[in-house]
Amino acid sequence: MNFTPYQKIKSKRTLAVLAAAAVTGVLSALLADTLKVMTEHYEEHFLEQMRHNNYLIFLLPLLGLSLIHILRRFLFRNKANKGIKEVLDTVNKKGNSLPAYKIPSHYFNGFLTVIFGGSTGIEVSTVVSTAAIGALSSRKAGFLRRYKTDLVCAGLAAGVTALFNAPVAGFLFAFEVFTKRKSKLHSASVITAVLTSSLLTHFFFYKQIFHFNITEWHLNALPSMVILGIAAGFNAVYLTKSVLFFKNLFHSLSNDYLKVIGGALFISTLIFIFPDLYGDGYEGIKSLNDLKPLPVMNVMFPLFLMLILKPLITSVTLGAGGDGGVFAPSLFIGAFLGLIVCVTLNHFFKLDLIPANFILIGMGAVLSASIHAPLTSIFLVCAIADNYVLFIPIVIACLVSKAVASFLFPYSVYTYKAEYGNTSLKL
Known part of the structure; x- marks a missing residue:
């Protein structure tokens, strides 16, 4: 030719x-x-x-x-x-x-x-x-x-x-x-x-970040995956709006020293009380996966606090000048949310749900809703699990969470643009 x-x-x-x-x-x-x-x-x-x-x-x-x-x-x-x-x-x-x-x-x-x-x-x-x-x-x-x-x-x-x-x-x-x-x-x-x-x-360089022992899931757990997806959508929007709010707040401060000192003090205080909030939070996710025995309803308050505080401390970190985004925080929030949903449903409805499954699925669901990328989140979480056993429930939770988040707030931190006079805050 x-x-x-x-x-x-x-x-x-x-x-x-x-x-x-x-x-x-x-x-x-x-x-x-x-x-x-x-x-x-x-x-x-x-x-x-x-x-x-x-x-x-x-x-x-x-x-x-x-x-x-x-x-x-x-x-x-x-x-x-x-x-x-x-x-x-x-x-x-x-x-x-x-x-x-x-x-x-x-x-x-x-x-x-x-x-x-x-x-x-x-x-x-x-x-x-x-x-x-x-x-x-x-x-x-x-x-x-x-x-x-x-x-x-x-x-x-x-x-x-x-x-x-x-x-x-x-x-x-x-x-x-x-x-x-x-x-x-x-x-x-x-x-x-x-x-x-x-x-x-x-x-x-290969090293598995997390070690989840995922072997099975049950078809009767699918409605619970939908519930987790809905909850993940709400939590992701809370994270997004927290980041936007604190970026706005710190942007309005003209004194860089005030930003650094005030932000550092806020971060330090929360981590002093809740060490799992330190850094990317992957150690906290590992501790959840290894948690034995599982928490019962009357001692779950610290887990609920993680859902409230992680978006705040992440937002302050970014507002005060730290470099990063919502990727790792989304995985952290999703892990805690997944365990909370699992324990709550097991307690009230005796469903016998598998905690490790919900921790992993929660990670994917919150990430999907935070970055508006369900396909990325699905395959990322499967890579974290090192298998595709949970592929179907992960797909369901990620699609539901993305739909809920888009309905509540049609922007991610990547796509939102807020105007400040003649300038714009780009995230």
């Missing part, structure tokens, strides 16, 4: 784009995996130190937020970090791009936020950093600029893949949240980055 010169050029460019996507996938995996390993190590270290001296918590958030403020002011020249909203603008608006400084900025700010107790996670920091890697790749050759969106999506999909060892969730996250582009080259670019990221993570 003879190819025309145009076809040859097109073929070479396709191979070049896929090669750039592969490099983006490798670099994104290295960034995500090293950030994950370092954050987990130092978060565990500081948590262990707090067990010996719990008053240490009144120093850690202040130190973390102060370091972030210093880095932003003197190293990054007070350039704003707008998080996922900035990635969305890059993908959907011509001319916008993610500058290279976003890579170290979000990497170090996300790391410092979580290890010093800021009640969020590294997921959004990773997404923005890896998206910036994709944007940087698109600037390395003149013709690659046309494929900026493809490489940005390749980078962020590779980042999510590495964090959770969830290639399908990484692929779907790029399409559900950022772009609906359906070109073959776009899909191939994202798949290439996801595969390279997954391979690198699997062979060199």
Whole structure:
């Protein structure tokens, strides 16, 4: 078969784009995996130190937020970090791009936020950093600029893949949240980055975050999954509105020192009373899964408080200058909500529901409603479970929670834009 010169050029460019996507996938995996390993190590270290001296918590958030403020002011020249909203603008608006400084900025700010107790996670920091890697790749050759969106999506999909060892969730996250582009080259670019990221993570960095023993579920539990989905939708909207409210509140404060000191004091006080609120909260999820015996109704008040306080402390963390988002908080809230729903229904209706199932399904349901991405949430939670036993109930809960959240409040923190005079607060 003879190819025309145009076809040859097109073929070479396709191979070049896929090669750039592969490099983006490798670099994104290295960034995500090293950030994950370092954050987990130092978060565990500081948590262990707090067990010996719990008053240490009144120093850690202040130190973390102060370091972030210093880095932003003197190293990054007070350039704003707008998080996922900035990635969305890059993908959907011509001319916008993610500058290279976003890579170290979000990497170090996300790391410092979580290890010093800021009640969020590294997921959004990773997404923005890896998206910036994709944007940087698109600037390395003149013709690659046309494929900026493809490489940005390749980078962020590779980042999510590495964090959770969830290639399908990484692929779907790029399409559900950022772009609906359906070109073959776009899909191939994202798949290439996801595969390279997954391979690198699997062979060199793989570590299961949670260990759920999921073996079965019962058909008579499906109505309970719907109830959990409805409750998850309400909780997700509460989280979203809390973040928007406190972003607005802290935005209105002109004194940066007041933001840092006031935010740190609020965070420290809540963590002093409820240590499970420290950092990404994954230790709290693990403790729920290992909880024996299960709580009974008259001692469940602390679990209910987690549903109220986690959105508040997350919102203050972000408002006071911490780097992160609602990804990890959604998983945390969902785990506690799932256990609460399970214990409540078992107590009043003697249903014999399986707590581990509800913890896991709750995680997916709240995440689905918070980021308006049910498909991503379904496959992410299946990756966390390391099996697809709960696929059907997870699908039901995630779709119900997303529908409820969209009905109550049609925005996520990624898509909401609030006006402040002539400026806008971008989340």
